[in-house]
Amino acid sequence: MRLWHKMLQEKASAVTDECMSRVQTSVETDLLPDQSQQGLSSASAIPSSSEPEQSIENIKVILHERELWKKFHEVGTEMIITKAGRRMFPSYKVKVTRMNPKTKYILLIDIVPADDHRYKFCDNKWMVAGKAEPAMPGRLYVHPDSPATGAHWMRQLVSFQKLKLTNNHLDPFGHIILNSMHKYQPRLHIVKADENNAFGSKNTAYCTHVFHETAFISVTSYQNHKITQLKIENNPFAKGFRGSEEGDLRVSRLQGKEFPVISKNMVRQRLISSHSHLAGRLGAGVLAGHSQVLSSYQYETGFPLPNSDPQDPTSNQFPQSRDPSLLYHCFKHRDNGRHLELGCKRSYLETSSAGTEEHYFRSAPSYESSLLSHPYCAEGISSREACMYGSMETESGAGAGDTDDMANSPSINCNVWATVPPYPRYSVEGIAYQPFTAHFTSAATHSPVVPHPTTSMVPRSQGDLGVYNSASVQRDLSVIHPSSSSSSCSPVVPGSRDRSGHPSLYHKKPESPLRPHRDFSAYPTQGSISIRDPLCQYQVELNSAGSHWTDS
DNA sequence: TCTGCTAACACATTTGAAAAGG
DNA sequence: ACCTTTTCAAATGTGTTAGCAG
Numbered sequence: 023m024r025l026w027h028k029m030l031q032e033k034a035s036a037v038t039d040e041c042m043s044r045v046q047t048s049v050e051t052d053l054l055p056d057q058s059q060q061g062l063s064s065a066s067a068i069p070s071s072s073e074p075e076q077s078i079e080n081i082k083v084i085l086h087e088r089e090l091w092k093k094f095h096e097v098g099t100e101m102i103i104t105k106a107g108r109r110m111f112p113s114y115k116v117k118v119t120r121m122n123p124k125t126k127y128i129l130l131i132d133i134v135p136a137d138d139h140r141y142k143f144c145d146n147k148w149m150v151a152g153k154a155e156p157a158m159p160g161r162l163y164v165h166p167d168s169p170a171t172g173a174h175w176m177r178q179l180v181s182f183q184k185l186k187l188t189n190n191h192l193d194p195f196g197h198i199i200l201n202s203m204h205k206y207q208p209r210l211h212i213v214k215a216d217e218n219n220a221f222g223s224k225n226t227a228y229c230t231h232v233f234h235e236t237a238f239i240s241v242t243s244y245q246n247h248k249i250t251q252l253k254i255e256n257n258p259f260a261k262g263f264r265g266s267e268e269g270d271l272r273v274s275r276l277q278g279k280e281f282p283v284i285s286k287n288m289v290r291q292r293l294i295s296s297h298s299h300l301a302g303r304l305g306a307g308v309l310a311g312h313s314q315v316l317s318s319y320q321y322e323t324g325f326p327l328p329n330s331d332p333q334d335p336t337s338n339q340f341p342q343s344r345d346p347s348l349l350y351h352c353f354k355h356r357d358n359g360r361h362l363e364l365g366c367k368r369s370y371l372e373t374s375s376a377g378t379e380e381h382y383f384r385s386a387p388s389y390e391s392s393l394l395s396h397p398y399c400a401e402g403i404s405s406r407e408a409c410m411y412g413s414m415e416t417e418s419g420a421g422a423g424d425t426d427d428m429a430n431s432p433s434i435n436c437n438v439w440a441t442v443p444p445y446p447r448y449s450v451e452g453i454a455y456q457p458f459t460a461h462f463t464s465a466a467t468h469s470p471v472v473p474h475p476t477t478s479m480v481p482r483s484q485g486d487l488g489v490y491n492s493a494s495v496q497r498d499l500s501v502i503h504p505s506s507s508s509s510s511c512s513p514v515v516p517g518s519r520d521r522s523g524h525p526s527l528y529h530k531k532p533e534s535p536l537r538p539h540r541d542f543s544a545y546p547t548q549g550s551i552s553i554r555d556p557l558c559q560y561q562v563e564l565n566s567a568g569s570h571w572t573d574s
Numbered sequence: 575t576c577t578g579c580t581a582a583c584a585c586a587t588t589t590g591a592a593a594a595g596g
Numbered sequence: 597a598c599c600t601t602t603t604c605a606a607a608t609g610t611g612t613t614a615g616c617a618g
Contacts, residue, residue: 244611258587259585261585
């Protein structure tokens with residue numbers, strides 16, 4: 023952690039003292055009564071007296087369908103990840119207010135590890151099963167409407183429902199890559215577009231909002247039957263699995279039987295439930311109790327109750343990004359009873375430790391700064407689908423669990439776009455921000471990690487998808503703070519320029535129209551990235567020594 | 575044997591183009 | 597000719613399941 027802190031300081035070296043002094047690090051969970059009644063969770067930054075009323079830290083974000091999220095969260099949200107990519111459900115939707123109606127903003131989401139553990143579903147509970155796998159490339163999902171004016175964002179719900187999760191490390195579609203059986207925390211970033219409708223320059227202000235009820239464990243198949251039932255009950259696409267009250271009639275219908283059939287998963291779940299339930303209450307006679315439990319649907323929740331605060335911030339210290347390579351993508355895209363073993367070391371609940379929101383906010387490092395250290399340009403964006411930015415950059419030597427340094431870190435939360443490489447040892451080379459279809463070879467030259475899809479690989483235009491890998495996303499944004507919701511913001515640091523003299527690393531021409539349907543593309547502009555070609559994927563490799571997730 | 579992953583499957587919803595109507 | 601509404605097929609999203617692999 024000390025190394026991590028040092029690196030942050032190095033990163034901040036390019037930032038003026040004035041900038042540092044103006045850093046807005048404190049954020050506040052703000053759940054308004056009326057919003058609570060609406061089932062909305064809001065997160066807003068503490069307003070800065072020196073900032074205009076509609077400055078970025080005043081933006082309020084309300085999580086849509088918060089009650090539904092809480093339902094899942096109380097049971098232990100699981101999100102299916104597949105090779106082809108799977109949507110999240112509940113989908114991430116927010117209501118944004120207090121934006122400057124005329125200012126243009128870019129909304130994006132990233133999903134960062136919530137801790138450095140690998141989990142397994144044991145005894146109907148999520149338990150730590152070991153150390154986490156190396157983090158996947160930290161991709162960002164940029165809302166397809168970005169950039170858009172505050173009036174646009176506030177007009178209606180902002181939906182990220184088309185965000186997809188995958189476990190394919192070589193995913194060519196720009197989906198967010200996750201490891202199965204790991205816990206993750208989605209985060210929303212609101213970035214103020216600069217004068218060029220871009221962000222990435224030093225003077226880019228942004229804020230980050232985290233709703234802890236959106237945390238989830240990624241799985242390739244559902245582990246907790248309660249989650250399955252919640253999904254079936256609430257997801258329209260799963261209506262086909264809604265049977266009668268028993269919920270199994272469809273299964274029997276599919277199998278041409280006249281009686282309900284208990285699926286394997288349900289049997290597993292019920293056995294697990296009965297095992298734990300009876301073991302706890304009866305201590306014996308498990309077999310005798312099975313039939314009763316099978317019919318009574320008594321399940322134990324795998325996640326701790328809300329009050330137990332499984333997303334405790336102090337439990338979320340974990341190494342940051344692990345892979346040195348940085349990738350930019352942008353291309354168009356059409357869019358068991360076996361768990362009864364008792365070898366679990368400690369429960370998922372136990373991995374959390376007590377912590378306060380105050381602690382979280384005060385100790386929050388500047389993990390956003392590097393997220394924004396890579397260029398984004400929405401020029402030419404014309405896709406209804408989102409752009410995704412990802413990073414495979416990693417940090418070696420950064421350890422998990424060093425909470426003290428984190429808590430004691432002074433104003434390192436300088437939320438401005440880095441104008442120099444986040445870390446001296448990293449450098450962007452071999453700029454490959456070229457239309458994928460036209461510069462395949464060139465891009466491939468610089469990107470040995472992610473395969474370069476040809477146009478033939480791209481499904482028909484169900485969605486135009488841009489993928490951007492943001493350096494340091496994993497590294498600097500990985501520590502999740504478990505308040506009911508939280509946010510952190512930054513002020514604008516005016517007058518800054520990137521190394522190439524451009525006002526920003528990512529930019530969009532001011533005249534670029536805002537359309538409902540957009541195509542995303544990116545192109546290099548002397549070290550900056552912009553988006554132009556709807557059928558492209560861009561990759562940039564950071565020149566950095568390989569790093570590994572270490573415990574140091 | 576245990577555990578996790580994948581592909582195929584059936585069903586429901588969404589999407590978008592074509593047809594119909596005003 | 598233009599616009600709106602309706603229709604319908606294809607695409608997409610979903611959980612389940614059997615089988616495979618380490």
